[in-house]
Amino acid sequence: MSLVNMKELLAKAQQGGYAVGSFSIANMEMILGVIKAAEETKSPIILQIAEVRLNHSPLAIIGPAMLAAAEQAKVPVAVHLDHGTSLACIKQALALGFTSVMFDGSHLPLEENIAMTKAVIEAARPYGAAVEAEIGCVGGSEDGSEDIAMRCTSPEQAKYFYEETGVDALAIAIGNAHGFYKQAPELRFDILEKVRDTVSVPLVLHGGTGIEPEDFIRCHQSGIKKINIATATFAAVENSVRQAYHEGRIGGYYDLHGAEIQGAYENAKKHMEIFYCTGKAE
Ligand code: 13P
Secondary structure (H helix, E strand, O other), X not given: OEEOOHHHHHHHHHHHOOOEEEEEOOOHHHHHHHHHHHHHHOOOEXXXXXXXHHHOOOHHHHHHHXXXXXXXXXXXXXXXXXXEOOHHHHHHHHHHOOOEEXXXXXXXXXXHHHHHHHHHHHHHHHHOOEEEEEEOEOEOOOOOOOOOOOXXXXXXXXXXXXXXXXXXXXXXXXXXEOOOOOOOOOOOHHHHHHHHHHOOOOEEEOOOOOOOHHHHHHHHHOOEEEEEEOHXXXXXXXXXXXXXXXXXXXXXXXXXHHHHHHHHHHHHHHHHHHOOOOOOOO
């Protein structure tokens, strides 16, 4: 149990026909809530934070908290840097002991994305950490600051990218986007199935917030093995706190602390059930 490599979690998910939830956190309360849901449902999980969020939660502080929570957990937990863009930040996460890092070169020309991904794989090798990359372009941006246009993954490019890099997990774009969807996404399952049939790497779905349960199920039955959830967690925490104030349940700081944990817990638990990963930590 406890802190594990992400490769291990995704290999088991591939064999077992489910996906592992990768939950973005911003503070200790969210870490505690997500781990509580994983322990209660006996689910493997990934705790992640994106480079763009480190302005609010410095890596040198939040990183050790994530790792300590993973080490003490009763279920397998991988600790992942999401959307790494600079080699310096990726190296810092690796040195802290993160068991997985993402390099997001999706906005770069293909050959540059390949070259940078290879450099990240080299940096991760001495630590034995897993590397995730992205091909195609997931819409929106992780912190909502940009409206990046979505560009679906080309299955041929995904195959070429994988052959060139041998990356451990590959994020693809099939109509998904970060943040709340303005209208229900119509995921391109035809592209997902083609990529799955041509590339034997665990696939990653970003932009999990707002995707319908039946679409999640179809995704994890079609090769998606890691599903990222960020906005839904932040919203669930906010709503839980708002409701607790509204109902007069906040009498002091520690009631606020409890409401935050509860919001993160409920959101994570709901997603773990949809991803079919409950009971898979046993
Ligand atoms: P959402 O904020 O849409 O859940 O996306 C999460 C994500 O993909 C983080 O990388």
